[in-house]
Amino acid sequence: MRVDRQPRCRCRVGPGRFEVRARIERFAEPTVLLLLAEGRSHGYQLADHLEELLDEGRVDFGNLYRLLRALEEEGLVASTWSEESPGPQKRVYELTGEGAALLDAWAASLKARRERIGALLGRYEALEERVRPRDGGIYQGSDRSDDQGGDPR
Amino acid sequence: MRVDRQPRCRCRVGPGRFEVRARIERFAEPTVLLLLAEGRSHGYQLADHLEELLDEGRVDFGNLYRLLRALEEEGLVASTWSEESPGPQKRVYELTGEGAALLDAWAASLKARRERIGALLGRYEALEERVRPRDGGIYQGSDRSDDQGGDPR
DNA sequence: TCCAAATATAGGTGTCTTACATAGGTAGGA
DNA sequence: TCCTACCTATGTAAGACACCTATATTTGGA
8 A cells, every 4th residue: 555655856747747846955944943033933833834935835744843852952942831822732942042053054055055056057048048859859969078088979 | 983974964063053055955966967968978077067066075976877877767868888988988978858858847946946045045134134142042032923822921 | 017096887885854654632613 | 422623743664865885997107
């Protein structure tokens, strides 16, 4: 009884048709840190706000709670049980100074990553200006012979 | 004899000091596809050009060759042995039409991801305008009480 | 001529991340 | 009472990747 697992990054959905999800590894972490920097919150509530920042569909609660506990173990967030409000017990998290520092580091790294994506897309768009065949044949690019190894056929 | 493995995403390098590497999963794939769209090439040569597009240090040859063989199995690239040029035998790869289509899908997804990163950074920078303490204490954000559950303490 | 280094490809393996599954408790409405 | 929404949590396996080793060919230097 194996369910078709949704592929991690990409899958072919037809001839020449692909579904790609370029995902940042551990992207939930900076997102949670940011949300907590905006104000204390608990897991279930964080999940709601995560969905608007992550574009993936639903948030995986299991992994979210695991992440929160891991962050607390590292001293990046701190939590207290809140019994006052109605409903089930909530573990309310808030950001520590260390957590804020980690958020800063994430922001810097994400900025750099965005540049890298831009560089790739720039070269891609430069290519797009040439005509490209879309049938199943071999793509006729030029020869990459910028160092030894001629092979001009 | 365990070597300290370089952490996948982030690590603490001191009190309040973190090293973060926001990585796109499977980023080598669109990069290889782009390089092959620019011209046919072989594995070892691709590694050279990958280093300028990826910011990670050295490229892992093992994983690169595995990726190339996997791409070929899927019909996204095609290869031929080239004995003409000097040096050891080279497997020269070129992009197929399917591979070009996958590159298109990657480019679209990367564009979307860049937007998402921008959204996160926008909210982060909005936060930065407020003063934030950097000591080890609790970060004093506002209460996130936009639905039930008050807890104003 | 022998040896070392660069070129070029390839397989093995453990760890981290994560999709999917399941479970259990509280509270309110039909 | 049952159902649903809220809230937290654990188990598991697949996928991606860092690190390691092995192989063969060619080139250059001692």
